[in-house]
Amino acid sequence: MPGKTSLFVPGPTNMPDRVRQSMDISNEDHRAPGMEKFWHPLISDLRKVFETESGQPFVFPGTGSSGWEAALTNLLNKGDKVLSARFGQFSHLWIEMCKKLHIDVEVVDVDWGGGTPHDEFEKILSEDNNHEIKAVLITHNETSTGVTNNVSATRDLLNKLNHPALLFVDGVSSIGSIKFEMDSWGVDVAVSGSQKGFMLPAGLAISCVSQKGLEIAKSSNLPRAYFDYHDMMKVNETGYWPYTNPMPLLRGLREALNMMMEEGLDNIYSRHLFLAQAVQKATQAWGLEMCAKDQSLYSNTVTAIMVPEGIDSTDIVKTAYNKYNTSFGGGLNKVAGKLFRIGHLGDLNSTMILGAISTAELAMYDVGINFELGSGVAAAIKHLKI
Numbered sequence: 346m347p348g349k350t351s352l353f354v355p356g357p358t359n360m361p362d363r364v365r366q367s368m369d370i371s372n373e374d375h376r377a378p379g380m381e382k383f384w385h386p387l388i389s390d391l392r393k394v395f396e397t398e399s400g401q402p403f404v405f406p407g408t409g410s411s412g413w414e415a416a417l418t419n420l421l422n423k424g425d426k427v428l429s430a431r432f433g434q435f436s437h438l439w440i441e442m443c444k445k446l447h448i449d450v451e452v453v454d455v456d457w458g459g460g461t462p463h464d465e466f467e468k469i470l471s472e473d474n475n476h477e478i479k480a481v482l483i484t485h486n487e488t489s490t491g492v493t494n495n496v497s498a499t500r501d502l503l504n505k506l507n508h509p510a511l512l513f514v515d516g517v518s519s520i521g522s523i524k525f526e527m528d529s530w531g532v533d534v535a536v537s538g539s540q541k542g543f544m545l546p547a548g549l550a551i552s553c554v555s556q557k558g559l560e561i562a563k564s565s566n567l568p569r570a571y572f573d574y575h576d577m578m579k580v581n582e583t584g585y586w587p588y589t590n591p592m593p594l595l596r597g598l599r600e601a602l603n604m605m606m607e608e609g610l611d612n613i614y615s616r617h618l619f620l621a622q623a624v625q626k627a628t629q630a631w632g633l634e635m636c637a638k639d640q641s642l643y644s645n646t647v648t649a650i651m652v653p654e655g656i657d658s659t660d661i662v663k664t665a666y667n668k669y670n671t672s673f674g675g676g677l678n679k680v681a682g683k684l685f686r687i688g689h690l691g692d693l694n695s696t697m698i699l700g701a702i703s704t705a706e707l708a709m710y711d712v713g714i715n716f717e718l719g720s721g722v723a724a725a726i727k728h729l730k731i
């Protein structure tokens with residue numbers, strides 16, 4: 346089919362030409378003199394994205410999942426207990442990783458589409474008199490259900506209970522797109538990946554660790570080697586890596602950060618909110634529900650739209666791809682067939698989001714959903730007109 350395939354999955358996201366071109370380079374010597382002039386400003390810009398003064402950013406070859414593993418293995422000890430909630434596929438996968446690493450994970454199950462169960466957390470943490478729970482794990486933006494959690498409220502709860510558990514946050518589909526305040530939320534380790542808000546291909550696990558977390562990592566004893574924070578940090582201080590680094594991806598990250606600084610982080614967050622609202626208004630106009638149970642949970646980076654009984658959402662995703670050259674996300678695990686997802690993060694503007702909404706209408710019409718054609722597009726246009 347002529348024309349471009351449109352990408353509206355919640356990662357990987359659209360790559361700006363500037364970022365793509367910055368990676369089209371010959372191989373270069375990663376141990377060339379003067380690398381610190383490249384590396385140190387990059388780390389300093391990452392601190393701005395995480396909103397931290399003293400946190401230590403890390404960039405490892407890998408994806409978001411390897412960032413999870415690095416966080417767990419660097420900051421925890423064998424047999425440690427952690428608390429987490431399962432409200433979607435990514436919180437589920439992080440919990441499963443804990444189990445594989447023999448971490449004792451206490452799980453609060455929440456209906457998918459819900460958010461952090463602070464009442465249950467309060468009960469569990471307040472009964473944990475001996476402070477056996479060493480960390481609380483939160484998925485900031487649950488990409489499978491389109492739910493954004495209030496991390497600040499989790500920090501407030503820990504403070505209120507005077508509980509010393511570390512706060513681990515998965516910001517894979519939020520950081521760089523939704524405001525993230527590492528220092529003021531008291532986050533000990535935040536994990537992200539290159540293929541979402543950073544507008545790059547997958548391949549970099551981008552994390553940030555508090556000074557408290559780094560101190561703990563000096564003596565923690567879960568096995569780790571390649572992803573050891575202190576090994577990486579020691580060499581990074583000189584501008585280099587302990588092993589061969591993926592220079593083209595790092596050049597791409599440099600350019601992505603340039604673009605993010607030029608636009609301004611607050612402007613990026615407002616743009617994401619504005620575009621998300623267009624998708625939410627369209628969904629309401631179609632008469633469909635979102636998976637996110639409550640407006641306070643609506644995500645600015647992905648909207649998960651429930652389809653009516655008798656419709657398989659997989660057919661919408663297939664039709665959009667096969668007939669209209671457009672990728673949407675499907676439902677994962679428990680919500681497979683029940684919802685489809687429009688990713689609206691990264692390098693995106695109003696015209697692109699209108700393309701996504703109108704294609705969703707075409708595909709929904711084709712699979713037999715009963716709604717007024719054009720209603721979502723009209724609602725979105727009314728919102729997007731300036």
Ligand SMILES: Cc1ncc(COP(=O)(O)O)c(C=O)c1O
Pocket residue numbers: 356408409410411435484486487488489515516517518538547
């Ligand atoms: C919230 C969240 N966490 C973790 C991951 C896993 O990241 P990766 O696929 O880069 O390993 C994803 C991937 O989509 C995600 O959305």
